[in-house]
Amino acid sequence: xxxxxxxxxxxxxxxxxxxxxxxxxxxxxxxxxxxxxxxxxxxxxxxxxxxxxxxxxxxxxxxxxxxxxxxxxxxxxxxxxxxxxxxxxxxxxxxxxxxxxxxxxxxxxxxxxxxxxxxxxxxxxxxxxxxxxxxxxxxxxxxxxxxxxxxxxxxxxxxxxxxxxxxxxxxxxxxxxxxxxxxxxxxxxxxxxxxxxxxxxxxxxxxxxxxxxxxxxxxxxxxxxxxxxxxxxxxxxxxxxxxxxxxxxxxxxxxxxxxxxxxxxxxxxxxxxxxxxxxxxxxxxxxxxxxxxxxxxxxxxxxxxxxxxxxxxxxxxxxxxxxxxxxxxxxxxxxxxxxxxxxxxxxxxxxxxxxxxxxxxxxxxxxxxxxxxxxxxxxxxx
Amino acid sequence: xxxxxxxxxxxxxxxxxxxxxxxxxxxxxxxxxxxxxxxxxxxxxxxxxxxxxxxxxxxxxxxxxxxxxxxxxxxxxxxxxxxxxxxxxxxxxxxxxxxxxxxxxxxxxxxxxxxxxxxxxxxxxxxxxxxxxxxxxxxxxxxxxxxxxxxxxxxxxxxxxxxxxxxxxxxxxxxxxxxxxxxxxxxxxxxxxxxxxxxxxxxxxxxxxxxxxxxxxxxxxxxxxxxxxxxxxxxxxxxxxxxxxxxxxxxxxxxxxxxxxxxxxxxxxxxxxxxxxxxxxxxxxxxxxxxxxxxxxxxxxxxxxxxxxxxxxxxxxxxxxxxxxxxxxxxxxxxxxxxxxxxxxxxxxxxxxxxxxxxxxxxxxxxxxxxxxxxxxxxxxx
Numbered sequence: 198x199x200x201x202x203x204x205x206x207x208x209x210x211x212x213x214x215x216x217x218x219x220x221x222x223x224x225x226x227x228x229x230x231x232x233x234x235x236x237x238x239x240x241x242x243x244x245x246x247x248x249x250x251x252x253x254x255x256x257x258x259x260x261x262x263x264x265x266x267x268x269x270x271x272x273x274x275x276x277x278x279x280x281x282x283x284x285x286x287x288x289x290x291x292x293x294x295x296x297x298x299x300x301x302x303x304x305x306x307x308x309x310x311x312x313x314x315x316x317x318x319x320x321x322x323x324x325x326x327x328x329x330x331x332x333x334x335x336x337x338x339x340x341x342x343x344x345x346x347x348x349x350x351x352x353x354x355x356x357x358x359x360x361x362x363x364x365x366x367x368x369x370x371x372x373x374x375x376x377x378x379x380x381x382x383x384x385x386x387x388x389x390x391x392x393x394x395x396x397x398x399x400x401x402x403x404x405x406x407x408x409x410x411x412x413x414x415x416x417x418x419x420x421x422x423x424x425x426x427x428x429x430x431x432x433x434x435x436x437x438x439x440x441x442x443x444x445x446x447x448x449x450x451x452x453x454x455x456x457x458x459x460x461x462x463x464x465x466x467x468x469x470x471x472x473x474x475x476x477x478x479x480x481x482x483x484x485x486x487x488x489x490x491x492x493x494x495x496x497x498x499x500x501x502x503x504x505x506x507x508x509x510x511x512x513x514x515x516x517x518x519x520x521x522x523x524x525x526x527x528x529x530x531x532x533x534x535x536x537x538x539x540x541x542x543x544x545x546x547x548x549x550x551x552x553x554x555x556x557x558x559x560x561x562x563x564x565x566x567x568x569x570x571x572x573x574x575x576x577x578x579x
Numbered sequence: 580x581x582x583x584x585x586x587x588x589x590x591x592x593x594x595x596x597x598x599x600x601x602x603x604x605x606x607x608x609x610x611x612x613x614x615x616x617x618x619x620x621x622x623x624x625x626x627x628x629x630x631x632x633x634x635x636x637x638x639x640x641x642x643x644x645x646x647x648x649x650x651x652x653x654x655x656x657x658x659x660x661x662x663x664x665x666x667x668x669x670x671x672x673x674x675x676x677x678x679x680x681x682x683x684x685x686x687x688x689x690x691x692x693x694x695x696x697x698x699x700x701x702x703x704x705x706x707x708x709x710x711x712x713x714x715x716x717x718x719x720x721x722x723x724x725x726x727x728x729x730x731x732x733x734x735x736x737x738x739x740x741x742x743x744x745x746x747x748x749x750x751x752x753x754x755x756x757x758x759x760x761x762x763x764x765x766x767x768x769x770x771x772x773x774x775x776x777x778x779x780x781x782x783x784x785x786x787x788x789x790x791x792x793x794x795x796x797x798x799x800x801x802x803x804x805x806x807x808x809x810x811x812x813x814x815x816x817x818x819x820x821x822x823x824x825x826x827x828x829x830x831x832x833x834x835x836x837x838x839x840x841x842x843x844x845x846x847x848x849x850x851x852x853x854x855x856x857x858x859x860x861x862x863x864x865x866x867x868x869x870x871x872x873x874x875x876x877x878x879x880x881x882x883x884x885x886x887x888x889x890x891x892x893x894x895x896x897x898x899x900x901x902x903x904x905x906x907x908x909x910x911x912x913x914x915x916x917x918x919x920x921x922x923x924x925x926x927x928x929x930x931x932x933x934x935x936x937x938x939x940x941x942x943x944x945x946x947x948x949x950x951x952x953x954x955x956x957x958x959x960x961x
């Protein structure tokens with residue numbers, strides 16, 4: 198994690214904040230933070246903002262109920278004084294997203310997204326209701342030309358490094374074209390962020406054979422096979438951890454289930470390991486405890502900070518709903534990196550050079566036609 | 580695991596086999612084994628059959644290509660001589676099940692299932708193509724009255740014991756009624772096998788709120804809420820490992836992904852733990868290694884043997900496609916227990932006392948009507 202000068206951390210009271218270095222020839226970068234999103238909002242979000250403050254060269258703008266935000270800020274003596282934008286409404290964690298954003302135009306989330314669309318801020322971070330964040334980003338900021346909808350991307354730690362899981366929960370249902378388009382997003386994101394020329398794309402399935410899984414996955418398999426992507430075929434969950442692929446494509450329901458299974462089983466295993474052995478006994482475990490802790494950290498996907506919402510032309514990062522202050526802070530820092538590195542702009546440029554997105558619509562039409570031909574009996578039977 | 584007299588194991592050459600005790604007043608129980616199913620068939624299946632032989636009071640009938648089976652048997656000197664039924668065809672692991680069983684009526688699987696339907700054997704075990712096993716069982720043996728289709732049930736080890744996951748991969752797509760009917764199967768199976776009067780049923784979802792997930796899961800949630808089952812609501816994967824529920828309901832695609840993620844991450848974690856620490860060093864790890872091994876065993880779901888295909892009125896058990904001989908052997912022993920304990924017959928009796936299956940069809944009609952009413956605007960708007 199890149200951090201700006203940490204000596205700033207001690208002197209980050211409000212009046213000193215403006216002395217931090219800022220890019221020349223342009224106004225200072227601004228990141229809007231949805232103060233009312235998440236299970237522990239606004240307290241954990243405000244604490245996270247304060248934590249990130251000194252490591253962050255961008256200005257942080259807190260959007261939310263002004264009184265609640267000021268009260269939460271007042272509880273942190275000597276903390277910074279970020280800009281606060283008042284939002285009278287709050288979108289709950291269990292409201293259906295598309296309905297919520299239509300009904301609550303003055304929610305913290307909607308106001309933050311409008312600020313992003315209008316160029317008043319350069320990025321948005323929210324730990325709120327994922328479906329509302331997705332709907333709001335799509336509605337206010339839009340998506341890449343030709344793309345049907347955005348997808349949430351999360352790096353899963355594997356034995357050899359990490360692998361990008363897409364969609365991690367932006368939409369709980371997907372058609373074959375959505376899956377194929379997610380593969381393009383993953384391809385371009387990995388190209389831009391990791392410099393991989395031909396990232397390996399795997400389609401998550403319950404078996405490796407092309408005939409496995411449901412019809413949607415089978416059709417996505419055909420489409421990806423015809424595309425110019427480096428498609429390595431179906432992969433099973435076990436293959437993820439062996440690091441066989443750079444990106445894993447699945448629908449948001451399955452992706453979210455995989456992430457949460459990952460989280461649940463690692464937590465459960467480490468709890469059980471902790472019960473069985475007393476790590477604090479002196480004999481021999483001196484050396485062992487740090488090893489276990491290192492593995493635990495590498496398997497804790499929350500360390501990676503928030504998940505970028507790929508497909509939106511400006512940086513939108515979703516933090517885990519259960520985020521505490523440290524997770525919020527790392528999400529803010531990840532968002533800043535994304536904005537500073539111009540990831541979204543570079544993805545747009547890459548996409549313009551690539552016809553993959555348009556291809557999938559053509560492939561889909563082709564496949565539907567081929568299926569109909571089979572049904573109508575135009576082709577010879579084997 | 581219950582085992583018959585293990586002293587038999589040493590004297591289990593073919594001629595002695597018939598001396599084993601057998602139930603009075605009825606012909607000896609017979610279990611058909613699909614010799615040609617699985618990634619390591621027929622060798623691993625035959626080895627597993629030989630392994631199970633001495634622990635098994637039932638007769639084992641091996642169905643498959645006679646020459647291949649005899650050759651595999653000949654490789655185990657001093658082994659038993661099970662009855663062999665010749666089957667000229669083999670269903671591959673990657674053939675679509677319903678097509679395969681129609682085209683290959685003389686496959687080992689189809690012949691074994693017909694023997695089960697005709698009462699020539701009392702149970703079937705196969706490590707073959709799951710979709711073919713499911714289609715064949717449904718076609719030859721049928722399902723419980725009122726049930727739309729069977730579901731594969733697997734016990735997942737949790738921190739407090741185990742939890743039944745249903746459907747673990749019988750069908751890769753499911754409607755709301757299928758999910759709700761799986762819940763009834765789980766309820767009755769746990770009642771019969773574990774004596775639980777009101778097993779807790781959870782619906783696997785990406786959040787706990789009723790509005791989470793896709794439309795199918797949301798509708799299943801409504802149906803289960805109206806049913807007489809002990810429905811505890813949506814559960815997230817993390818809740819499984821904490822043991823919050825006795826049964827987990829999901830479609831076969833998601834269930835299979837969860838199982839394989841479970842398998843993949845535990846294997847990966849243990850590999851990594853093994854790399855970090857040298858378990859064989861004398862200092863202090865004497866005590867630790869057995870603890871790790873105990874946890875590893877408890878998290879290895881393959882130890883549980885095969886997965887019963889619930890909803891079929893006779894015992895059908897599916898073993899993991901990758902099964903080696905030990906896994907086949909424990910699947911055979913699990914099948915014997917299922918047959919001896921009359922699990923399927925008792926489930927049928929329970930179902931006759933219960934109107935839950937019929938209810939779901941009614942609930943489904945009701946929900947569709949309610950949705951239409953909303954669409955047509957018959958009800959007052961909030």
